[in-house]
Amino acid sequence: MSSQTSVPASAALGLVLAAALAPLLAFNQTPAATLYNQLLALTGWGLTLMLCANATPAWRAGLKTPAAIALALLLVAPMTAVVWRALPLSLGLGATAIIAAGLAVLLLAQGLPASARQRAAEALCSGLLIAGLASVAISLVQVFAPQLADGNVIARYGIPGRAAGNLRQPNHLASLMMWAAVAAVFITEKRGWRVALAPLLFACVFTIVLSASRTGYAGIAMLALWGVVDRRLSRGARLALLATPLMLGASWWLMSLWSAGSGHAFGAASRLAEGAGSPSRLAILRDAWQLTLANPWLGVGWGEFNFAWSLTPFPNRPIAFFDHTHNLPSQLAVELGLPWAGAVLALLAWALYKAWRGTLAQDDQVPMRRAALMIVLTIGLHSLVEYPLWYAYFLLPACFALGLALPAEGAAKPASIGPWPWIGGLLIAGSLYAVWDYSRIVAIYSPSEDAVPLTTRIATGQRSLFFSHQADYAAATSLSTGPVALAAARRTAFNLVDARLLMQWSRSLEATGDLEGARYLADRLREFRNPTGDTWFASCAEPASAPVMPQCQPASGVIDWRTLR
Template sequence: MSSEAIRAPLAPNIIPALVVASALPPLLAYNLTPAATIYNEMLALLGWGAVLLLGAMGLAARGRASRPAWEPAIWALGLLAMAPVVSVGWRQLPVSLGAGPAVVLVTALAVLCLASGLRGPQRFSASDGLCWGLLLAGLLSVAVSLVQVFLPAQADGVWIARSGLPGRAIGNLRQPNHLASLLMWSSVAAVWLAGRHEAVRRGLPGLLLALVFAVVLSASRTGYVGVALLAVWGLLDRSLAKSVRASLLATPVMMAAGWGLLALWSASGQHAFGAAARLAEGAGSPSRMAILRDALELVRANPWFGVGWGEFNFAWSLTPFPHRHTAFFDHTHNLPLQLIVELGLPWALAVLGLLLWSGWRLLVGALRADTPELQRQRRAMGMLVLMIGVHSLLEYPLWYAYFLLPAVFAFGLGLPEAEPQAGGARASPVLVPLLGLAGALLVTGSAYAYWDYGRITAIYAPGVDAAPLPERIARGQRSWLFAHHADYAAATSLPPGPEALVAARRTAFSLIDARLLKHWSQSLAQTGDVEAARYLADRLREFRNPIGDEWLAQCEDAAASAPAFLCQPTSGVIDWRTLR
């Protein structure tokens, strides 16, 4: 394949769309309560909807795409997309909690179909667009990180998110681990682009130095693992230019140098050194070890059908665990375990097996590519997948559209191409229109989601002329996508009783916290279910949260008039399913 053919553009409009779709969502700092990154997710769906729409238009006009091979990963995403739908229909998961994941997973399926259906020159152009976007997002996140650590007063919360972790950068995604993963993606993107553009190749050492330094600022142990993977890549991949391999091999030295500079800066004054404090905690997190242990207990109790999609937090919070960690978790922080505990062993293992099968095909294709250019392209896309895959064993980044959609696009670009169709490589007469339709629906649906979320922000951040709270809550409960946020407000602000109880049971599928447990228990007692009310109070005791402790302290205060149900333990264990 000639260099000119490799650089042939996919379509005039899709490259800018890819840059925007991969760059802007992680950079958006503006948010409105109660969901800190909901606008980032909306922007990701809007951007990738545009990619699907423009990509389908370009493929239909040029007729240059093959039908995607029915990759195992496509079947895996199809099985996953069914899970929230099944939970809504079978397990009474609220529609607002099933619709969002279903849309994101179907979008991921469409993005994977688009990427895996592209052919040689198109894949190279698409890899360029994706990597330019990731590199731009990473470099601008470096600037954000510098402000958050060295000039925290300049973070306005609109353009640059405020860090609540002294001495640590959190990026505009507000999580150090997410920032670190983005920076690792940017590093991989820089390596790919260095093989395509001389200017990037010359500047690669400086680019990697900046990105690695920001990883140190994040104090993310996941990021440190990512830096080690970069060095291993440089050690093993002989298809890369010698200067590129040398830059990758130098990344651990860059990290050590950044660490040393930050230590000196911290010692020179009263400055917090977040990386040192974080590393002092050790290689593992006690809270995550505890949650993994408890999740395995739930798997043993629910091996065949799991606890249900989106119900891990519900089942875990309402199951007695004598040695429970006191934080509230809504994920196991391990992707395979999350799928197993929620879907059950048969369904989850089918999904994971299909993903591993496609992963093996990606690896073999990267090792056996016909040309050095194709080797570099497939290996770069494989490294993007590997970086986020490793993170997914320690966190849950792929539950966010701004990580999932670039990841599946890179996955599709790295897979071996489909065999040419008989009669020539023509665009699929069925798939391409479906991709275009999906893109159009995402673009319009994102606008609707923005409007729909406004009904929720009116509850938590009302304007000057806002309607009374009960009216705002009722309006929010009519939301298709975000009603669970309105239910939380209803459950915790309305007087204990039947209406608050119904809202508590719905919003509990989203996240159970101390405040919700307290009000839920009160509503159960008010409606006559004293045994269940005591059971929830017992679970609240386990969490040892200040909100719960203050409420439960009435039982120890002779002068307090504690509710009669509160101070007596429940007579037995209640199946969490009966509390829905």
Template sequence: MPILLIAPWASLLREQLPLSLVLSSSALLAAALLLQLAGSGLRSDARRAAFEALCWGLLAAGLLSLLVSLIQVFLPEVPDGHWIARSGIPGRAVGSMRQPNHLASLLMWACVATVYLVDAGRLGAKAERIVLPALLFGFVFAIVLSASRTGMLGVLMLAAWGGLDRKLQRGSRLALLATPLMLALAWWGVSAWASAGHHAFGAESRLAEGAGSPSRLAILANAWELLKRNPWLGVGWGEFNLAWTMTPFPNRPIAFFDHTHNLPMQLAVELGLPLSLTMLALLGWALWWALRASMRASGSDAVVRRCAVLLVLTIGLHSLLEYPLWYAYFLMPAAFAFGIALAPLEPAPSGGSSALKRLLGAGGALLLAGSLFAVWDYLQVVAIYVPPEEATPLSQRIAVGQRSLFFSTQADYAAATTLPPGPQALAATQRTAHNLIDARLMVAWARSLHAVGDDDRARYVVQRLREFRGSEYAQLTAECEAPPAEAKAVRSFQCDPPQRDYEWREMRR
């Protein structure tokens, strides 16, 4: 984690990553490091109490997500988009995070938290006989509703945990071993309901795609090509989207990706092989140490450590297929759980513990103040896209948003796509392109390059847009297909190919 703190600043110097993206990444990584230190610095009793509090929170989040999932699938007309999120995927639950895989990972965490609370006796003396199986079935049922293939693989991980961990209570182990049967029963029930009422069942169509998503396999292949071209230092922290979009890939997936959907590949392509392999080796060693510590620990501390390791492993599985750790609501609990799993088996000296408490207390106060500021800072940008009553003119709201400390690139997107093509819109485009590029931005980028007289780069952007095979390209070049009698006297810039390919770094200026 400390190594990663340097990466955004190196990208600022080497790749011109906007300062707002550097600050937001650095703040997120520093907060995660603080939580990891907090988890590893707690003594046994405090560690158990802190982990129990985390598990209560995860259980509550899991139960609320189960309720939302049931409503989204069985009562899709009820969600209003405010109190309960609407699902944009017929027949699938997306939870309040609006992503099926994120919902499934949260439910997996809720399963682990429930096992801990039952094993620690916090849900009743006989909870492993009734409460645990009931809660696990509910969470597994919601995973089926999400149709997340990652979540279904996670259920097998739960069963493996039940088979291997002999320090759990017998009832807890049996409940975990039964989770694949719960998965099959939930699948059969939802499938029967869907067939009887002609409802959509997202899991059937999702699994029909196969074990791997073709678009994700394609993005991994593209990332591998980028890595081969930048093996030593990578493309720079936070620069994958820009590098990938502005590099010719005729067979690219047509969706716009801002991550490789695989944590090792993401680190490799952005940081280069030497640094990424060093980091992955250190991470693997730390995980192995945590596993050994959980096996050597005894009593209640062993259960705490093993459940903490399971939280890390489940989100680690997700990180091989998605990028959940780029979201604070996954990164922060994962960092804290990893810290707990890495805590020394021997109690820390009292003097060091007091010093750490003072450091963590100051860091916690700073984190709280920073979080409140980040909310306020974000609202300055939200006003651009969701204007309040009696809002100021759009240009003024954009100007305010562009002064945001953490989120100015989102305001730059609004400027790039709403201002008339020209130098000001082009500058905003080149800044926000470090964040996320989509078809609308590429059209605005090409028009602004043309407006400042850089037609060849404008044509290069149009050629990259063509690879995504979307309607925006067809609309932009529609006049190029006009019959000779209707053709303009002066041929439009987008109708001709560029004279050469541009290296993606050339498109930043």
């Protein structure tokens, strides 16, 4: 077929690889556990963009759609925070690259003519199903034979009785399995492999039980609801979807029998004992709303929630260190402010409405649109309690699926080379550069036997384009307290504040003569009730004759977190 009417075979293969490979990579290096997964996702989708160079003649029309405008509004946020706030350039560049890739992938899918979308959807779903089935096998090893997990082919996971896949996060595994379930429905319906659907769905549900993800259980309810409302599915597919809650019960029963008979832990049972909700998540949402009310117009700044929340007094804060609100609307509101975030969310809601309207048509594209919309809705559900769309291996497939779910924009035009070759090439080249760039950070945290001194490695890492904030953490917590360590602490705090950083940051403020600031940070550390901080403050209870560190006394007042940047 002409490239005007179909996705080339090479591009379809690229789509399969882009969706399948990134979630399956186990190899990682400290300190970023899933960095290589994200770079592999960017590379795979960059290749797809290059291979689809002339398959999207109407891509320009997609620039005016609500989804594209929403992503464009987000695209300018990171570098705005770099220029007018204090966000480190490395964090701004990383966020900009991922959002830009998401926008490109969305426009690619929206620009595909109707005749090409079926093949594109089949390729996407094939990749997701491959990733899901491989993750089933990985999860079985992690739960039933964890000694076989080598960390390079199959990731190790530290909680007995739970699976996390090669993404090393149970919630991410559950979302991947939800996508695999949706893909299984679409593929088996399109190919006529309907007898295979029930076993495939059971494998996905069983793996969700192994993950012990409460978000995954809610996703299973979404599958059953899909079976209720979608009358375009075959009778067998609807029955299989309606049976997913029963599959959940059967999986739970089988795991309970295994746990009782073997004496091994059953992670899902332990999670159920914690309750359906998470008090710490509710607390972080409460605190985020207070920050939003204090900064309603422009927010605290993109990427600055961690900084602002950690350094603002919250006596009843959750004791865990959070770098995200774990809720997409809340995160956008607190960082961008209510007008900006409201505009983005309204545009996304409008896009979802248009996608839903498209599923009510009577043409042969409806099954594809409904499967694509389900991919978006399931990850949207996850985004209400986590932040999966901050990871390229979830954001890019979701953007592509949303583009497929939306109506085609514009009339067919003669094939022309769009911007995809250079955008795809830039993603691939940037990802390869990032691998080399990250090696300078790995040398800090996992030095070789003949490594140069730590101070030299830190200085080299601080010249990294994408990861200098990781080197700053080592500088802030390993170098002697003083101006150099203080400057590094202020930069790396935008990435994640923890007990060790707060303690060393306070010491550096003390060393530079800012005793009030040192005490203020110590007060924040006390709020987290962390063992590291408790050990540090133990000296405050020593006899009066012993020297007392300044941090034993509380600060005399509240310091605006902005002045600590």
